[in-house]
Amino acid sequence: MARGLVVSVAADEGQGVLEADFLVVGAGMAGMTAAGFAAHHGASVVVVEKGPKIGGSAVLSGGGLWTAADVETLRSVNPQGDPELGRVLIEGYEAIGEWIESTGVAISERRPSDVIQGFASWGRSFDVLGYVQRCSRMVIDAGGAVVTGATVQQLIVENGQVAGAVVVDRDGETSVKAPFTLLSSGGFQNDPVLRKKYIGEHADSLLVRSNPNSAGDGLRLGMSVGAGISPHMDGWYGHTVPYPLQRFTPADYLRLAQFGLSPRSILLDRAGNRFIDESVGYYINAQMVSRLPAGHALLVFDDTARAEDASGFGAAEQIDRPREAAREGARVAEADHPGELDAMVKPWGFSGVATAIEQFNRDLANDTLSPPRKRNRCPLRKAPFFAMEVQPAITFTMGGLRIDGHARVLDERGQIIPGLLAAGVDAGGIYYMAYAGGLAYSGVFGMQAAENVLSARS
Ligand SMILES: Cc1cc2nc3c(=O)[nH]c(=O)nc-3n(C[C@H](O)[C@H](O)[C@H](O)COP(=O)(O)OP(=O)(O)OC[C@H]3O[C@@H](n4cnc5c(N)ncnc54)[C@H](O)[C@@H]3O)c2cc1C
Structure with missing residues (x-):
């Protein structure tokens, strides 16, 4: 792992161990929002990205930060979605726009965008590439690291709590120890086997319209430590x-x-x-x-x-x-x-x-x-x-890891798995046969994930 980047994060070079406040798996909309927000507020963050560049599907997107106008509208168009996650999305929409704006990237004013989806909604457009790059800069300036071309082999569990992950890159294996690990790998749309298993027989041959790396790693990692999955695993956008x-x-x-x-x-x-x-x-x-x-x-x-x-x-x-x-x-x-x-x-x-x-x-x-x-x-x-x-x-899967409104991963019985968070597409259940924005949802829950890290530090 690129240890040279990790300036103030405590590292035990000899044993390939790094320590940080926050480990983020996947550098797309959810991951970079969580990482940038946490770093801006003083946390040390290590971001691990599988692809050669940061940005995921977010940087391929149209940059429309939009969602339903209010909780009632979202409930009426998305009655099978999780009501708590829906409420957090709507209540967090303004804050994610303000946060993006605060990074200094171009973002338009909030406007009604009902014409696109046919229900009352708000929309803003922003410079997604500029945004993820600013978030990356915040992580590095706060002494953390953003490592590309690296992947997570397994989560580390200590005393019944997720305590980081083993990361593999061209330099070999590194254990990144952190009290919080965020799974934000962007869903399982690139894995035909998982598509067939969860979406249906017909789904293994689907054409994929997403970044090429989101292949269910977050789902598999979460389930390996007992995470539950959301209802409606067959939903997709x-x-x-x-x-x-x-x-x-x-x-x-x-x-x-x-x-x-x-x-x-x-x-x-x-x-x-x-x-x-x-x-x-x-x-x-x-x-x-x-x-x-x-x-x-x-x-x-x-x-x-x-x-x-x-x-x-x-x-x-x-x-x-x-x-x-x-x-x-x-x-x-x-x-x-x-x-x-x-x-x-x-x-x-x-x-x-x-x-x-x-x-x-x-x-x-x-x-x-x-x-x-x-x-x-x-x-x-x-x-x-x-x-x-x-x-x-x-474009992305809608079923995924079961989370609560604070982006904490839950097990099959609904109990919190300490130290494990999920946001963006890896977190399932917010929508089913309905859609009210991907960037806003990923950004809002990225911020929720970061709040866990910040409250534990204060
Ligand atoms: C063409 C297109 C247009 C879109 N337009 C819009 C739009 O205008 N408005 C809107 O709201 N939504 C839009 N979306 C959807 C939006 O981009 C996604 O909902 C959003 O990016 C999801 O964020 P995420 O962080 O969950 O995933 P992503 O942004 O895809 O990020 C996931 C990241 O995780 C990385 N990763 C995967 N596995 C691993 C691993 N094991 N270890 C480390 N990293 C890993 C991936 O490489 C990727 O960088 C669009 C999507 C596409 C493809």
Whole structure:
């Protein structure tokens, strides 16, 4: 381990032992928030990051720090999520924004962002890369270390309490001893075996839209010392993306995700049937597509939906999605009349598009739609008409370690495991078949985790 970085953290070089107030596993949104906040308030922190750089999925993200406007709104859209974790998120939203602002990075004012998810919410945008770098600087300035290319082999347990971890890097093994260890490794979306086990049979073949390192290490480490897991381990957040794709790299993650278009379209199975209220959540659409026997679906929309999507989201992105998809070699059909689409999608194994458009428009007018349509109740009428074959892509898992509102990991009986904390995606249960922000949730619980360290020092 890069011991040269550890200036004032007590170290026993001979035995490869470091001591700190706080060990953080994973340098993404939750980990760097916890580390920076704790270091800013005087704690010595060691951050261990598996990847070559800090930032995780946070630095690939759109930088939208958003969540539901209040506890009642979150409860109504997310009735199966943990109410206590939800309350902490909402009550901590202002504080995470203020903390980010205090680091000096660019962050916008708080604005209503209801248009994106369809329920009352607040949003701010910030410079995520600048933020994690500032947090890293705070850790180092406070005498701690941020080590990349290192991973945690096992947790150290002493006297019934988690007391740090054995960290492995190119220099070998180091024991990092700390009264608090935070698991913030970003979920298990990169492990097909865990996906299949917890999400379902179909999930091992999912395309992944995340940093490549979040592969369930936090979950495994926590469970190795008796941590419980959250309810609803099968929940996940993701998008539909065009099919087929020759490549799918981080540069494609935002522009190829159909988050604005899928709730405005109709989604059809191979026989041309709708199977979900598409307007409720693009991430629910992705989950439902993954459960279809074919694992693919057809996104059918008109030019009004295309244009609204291209100019939506407060100008965060101006993207002509069908054209971007076609440019990547995906299956996109465009026609002046719905009837022409049928012939175009037949070679892909789909049928019934024209009938589905006609039926959708008619049932919408008669208010007899089944499945129903809560939002975006616009008929598909304006040529050209489009059909895009889509597949699901997972961004992060929603099930994970069981925690309380202070980010303390709980065992299967709900008892606190002393010394062990989890935040961000590693902590499960806040959402199920609903979503109200990833960065805000990870940041708020990163701060909660750091508070444990700070109160123990005071
Ligand atoms: C393309 C994209 C766009 C997004 N846009 C938004 C948005 O606009 N708004 C929003 O709210 N959310 C967004 N998200 C989601 C958001 O990025 C995540 O919810 C958030 O980053 C989760 O924080 P985290 O700390 O749990 O995980 P991450 O930020 O992913 O960090 C986890 C870190 O742990 C590291 N790690 C993994 N295993 C180990 C190990 N064994 N040892 C050490 N380190 C390990 C990983 O390498 C990674 O650096 C987006 C995500 C993506 C991919």
